[in-house]
Amino acid sequence: MLHGSETDSGLMANGPVVGPATSPIHSAVPRLRDYTVYTPGGSRTPCAFFLTDLCYTLDEHGNSSKIPAWPYILEDAQAFQDGVDRHVEKTRQMMISWLTAAEHLWGVMFIHGYAGFLASCKEKLVDDGGENSTPNSLMGRIRYIYDRLPDEIRDWAPLSFSHLRIHCPAQSSFIVGEGTSPNMGRGGTWTRTELAKGDPAAWPRGGASEVAIGTVRGKRFFVTDEPFHGNQVVVYTQAPDGTWPRNVIDSEINNAHSLALIDVDGDGTSEIVSGGTRGAAGAARGTKPGVFFYRAADPAAQKWERMVLDPNIASNSCVVADINGDRRPDVACIDDSLKWYENAR
Ligand SMILES: [Ca+2]
Ligand SMILES: [Ca+2]
Numbered sequence: 001m002l003h004g005s006e007t008d009s010g011l012m013a014n015g016p017v018v019g020p021a022t023s024p025i026h027s028a029v030p031r032l033r034d035y036t037v038y039t040p041g042g043s044r045t046p047c048a049f050f051l052t053d054l055c056y057t058l059d060e061h062g063n064s065s066k067i068p069a070w071p072y073i074l075e076d077a078q079a080f081q082d083g084v085d086r087h088v089e090k091t092r093q094m095m096i097s098w099l100t101a102a103e104h105l106w107g108v109m110f111i112h113g114y115a116g117f118l119a120s121c122k123e124k125l126v127d128d129g130g131e132n133s134t135p136n137s138l139m140g141r142i143r144y145i146y147d148r149l150p151d152e153i154r155d156w157a158p159l160s161f162s163h164l165r166i167h168c169p170a171q172s173s174f175i176v177g178e179g180t181s182p183n184m185g186r187g188g189t190w191t192r193t194e195l196a197k198g199d200p201a202a203w204p205r206g207g208a209s210e211v212a213i214g215t216v217r218g219k220r221f222f223v224t225d226e227p228f229h230g231n232q233v234v235v236y237t238q239a240p241d242g243t244w245p246r247n248v249i250d251s252e253i254n255n256a257h258s259l260a261l262i263d264v265d266g267d268g269t270s271e272i273v274s275g276g277t278r279g280a281a282g283a284a285r286g287t288k289p290g291v292f293f294y295r296a297a298d299p300a301a302q303k304w305e306r307m308v309l310d311p312n313i314a315s316n317s318c319v320v321a322d323i324n325g326d327r328r329p330d331v332a333c334i335d336d337s338l339k340w341y342e343n344a345r
Helices: 030-036 046-054 071-082 096-110 138-147 151-156
Strands: 002-005 011-014 056-058 064-066 115-120 160-162 165-168 173-179 211-216 219-226 232-237 246-250 256-262 271-276 290-296 304-310 317-321 330-334 338-341
Touching (some): 030 046, 046 064, 046 071, 046 096, 056 138, 071 096, 096 173, 115 138, 211 256, 232 256, 246 304, 256 317, 256 330, 271 304, 271 330, 304 338
Antiparallel strands (some): 002 011, 160 165, 256 271, 290 304
């Protein structure tokens, strides 16, 4: 059962099928009840409660903070507790490997007979030191969270850490780890280089959603819709110093969902097609529905002219293809129906 994969580090984790917690309630510590008693339909299940109430994680800047009670985290904790298979395609910011570590910690401490399994492409990503492991490994993350639990919780189910094995005698439970083939969890050899942060605003107003790569007079550039399902079309052309300055060419697009590049006139410079949907109109998500066409208005592609391709479509997605076979690329966009736009030049 695949629990999570982390394409940037190759970390993967497996969890066994588990049912409701069956541990006896420790009468001396009433709040343990929160983490052991199964409450179907409750807003926070024992696992989610444990995660967001007790578990501290470490971010990339070295700051320690509790796991936030975000909806996907509560849902994943519920699914973990219910033994539901999950496959998570994720970004680093989603903290999935920390979440996985915390869920396995809950399992090994609160489920009698729990058996967990963690695997990754490299052994040191699973466990980099047993009782001296660090948060660079999955088992080290479990140890980091465990070390910061309140004493009464640790006393309830003390853990022992050894290389690739975490054992809980009080619950007859364990987690084992394994480093397997070089390609596990990885799609070949890739190197990550940050080109741009997208919209620099704080989450959820930051970042980008769609991205496409084109050419301007033989030089590559890329264009994005920002932030996620946002209001901007942004062009990045490389400066002489190698950086990619951010150039917002439109900030009115409504709930941007589609982005495609097309060279309508065959001059080697891409034109941009982008559009949004009708939903959630407003300043934060833009105001202009429809699908638009942008053409570079200067040789350096710093200024772009906007034209309306179709104001009457919620363009969830657009692609470029020669629909009618006349060797001129056309555009097709999908709403609740599929429309195509002929390139008549
Ligand atoms: Ca062109
Ligand atoms: Ca055509």
